[in-house]
Amino acid sequence: MPVSPSSPDNSISLRVPARLENVRRLTRMVSDLALQADLSERAVYHCRLAMDEACTNIIEHAYPTQDDGEIAMQVTLQEDELVILLTDFGLPYDPANVPHPPTHAPLDRMRPGGLGLHIMRTVMDDIQYRVSNSGNHLRMVKRRLS
Amino acid sequence: MSIEISIKKMNRVDLLIVVGRVDSTTASELGDKLDKQISAGTVNLVVDLAGAEYMSSAGLRELVGALKRVKKDGGDLRLSSPSERVQEVLELAGLNSVFEIYDDQVTAVGSF
Numbered sequence: 001m002p003v004s005p006s007s008p009d010n011s012i013s014l015r016v017p018a019r020l021e022n023v024r025r026l027t028r029m030v031s032d033l034a035l036q037a038d039l040s041e042r043a044v045y046h047c048r049l050a051m052d053e054a055c056t057n058i059i060e061h062a063y064p065t066q067d068d069g070e071i072a073m074q075v076t077l078q079e080d081e082l083v084i085l086l087t088d089f090g091l092p093y094d095p096a097n098v099p100h101p102p103t104h105a106p107l108d109r110m111r112p113g114g115l116g117l118h119i120m121r122t123v124m125d126d127i128q129y130r131v132s133n134s135g136n137h138l139r140m141v142k143r144r145l146s
Numbered sequence: 147m148s149i150e151i152s153i154k155k156m157n158r159v160d161l162l163i164v165v166g167r168v169d170s171t172t173a174s175e176l177g178d179k180l181d182k183q184i185s186a187g188t189v190n191l192v193v194d195l196a197g198a199e200y201m202s203s204a205g206l207r208e209l210v211g212a213l214k215r216v217k218k219d220g221g222d223l224r225l226s227s228p229s230e231r232v233q234e235v236l237e238l239a240g241l242n243s244v245f246e247i248y249d250d251q252v253t254a255v256g257s258f
Contacts, residue, residue, distance in 0.1 A: 020171050024148075027169075045200075045231050052202045056170040107214060107244055115239055116203040122238050 010077040018059050018069040018088065027051040030075050030084060037077045039144060046123035047082060047142050053116035054086055054138055062090030062136060072135070081125070081143045087135040148172050150197075151179045159190040159258045161251065165197030168205030177208035180223075184212060189221025192254045196227035206239050213245065222246065226254035 012029055016022040030051045034044040055071060063069035072087040098117050121127055126141040149166035160183050168176055183191060193209065195201070213223040224246040228236060236242045248254035 023170055024167075042231070042234075048200070049202060049235065052169050056202070056204065059170075107210075107217065115206060119203055119235065119238055 011075065013072075013074045015070055015072040018055075018063050018071045018090075019067075020056070020059060022071070023052060023055040023059075026055055026071070026073055029073075030082075033075050033077055034082050034142070037082055037144065039082065039142065043142055043144075047084070050120045050124050050140055050142075051084065053120045054084075054140065057093065057116055058086065058088045058090070058138075061093040062088040064091070066090060080145065081141050084140045084142075086138045086140075089135045092131045092136050093129075149175055151176060153179070153183065156255055159192055159255055160188045161192045161194060161255060163194045163197065163251075167200040168198055168208075169200060169202045170204040173202070173204035173208050176205060177211065180208060180212040184215050189216045189219045190258050191216060191221070191223040192226055192251065192258075193223060194226045194251045194254070195229070195232055196251070198232055199229065201228075201232045201235050203239065206235070206241060210241065210244070222258070224248060224254050224257060226251045 012033060014029075016026065027048050031044050031048045034047045039047070058071055059069075069088065069090050074085040076083045076085075098114050120140065124140045125143045126139075128139045130137045130139070149164065149168060149172040151165075152163045154161040154163070162179060162183070164176060166172065180191070191212070209223065209225075216223050225236075226248045227250055228247065233242070233247070236245070236247070246254075246257065248257060
């Protein structure tokens, strides 16, 4: 498993091609660490969901026409929270600019976009997005007691 | 195993039994199966989720797309037996008021 050998037990770092077949692998690594951190079964499920949605968004929106993009993941287990940092090197995609989808709207008003992001924002305790010269950084936090 | 979908044709409804994870990798498989049934003329569908341990927005999009199609033709797509976690995702997305959701497969099929 390509976990950085210098990673301490409470942290995982790796970089993989931004492809759908890698999403499940990244998600599983996060949920394993969340389980190790004694997060509740529901909180672990939330982390899996948020990871799935975040990685899918990166593949679809950061690399819409690029098939050699990469996702760098760093997951750190801190005293009372799990911190997931995802970095991509494609087009900036700021979740803050995406409106909430019209949930509980009539069927004909439901649209496909934004649902994953809405789920991420709802199940995680904090989400921040930052663009820098070194990439686009999405930081998601799940607190142990949430 | 990631996803398995079996189909049972009943008198008034087709029943799709989904087992496994419905995520960004497998959702298209669910979408293809639903498309195939609808294209063949089925307008009443029950999707049984008792064995679906996980569902992301990719799976929800396929279900909503299929629901829109059958509704246009006067049919319906109803869900049965979602796990507590899948039910939570449906609620987060506001889809619990869009789909009729039943506790068990028999009641869902019988509702047509």
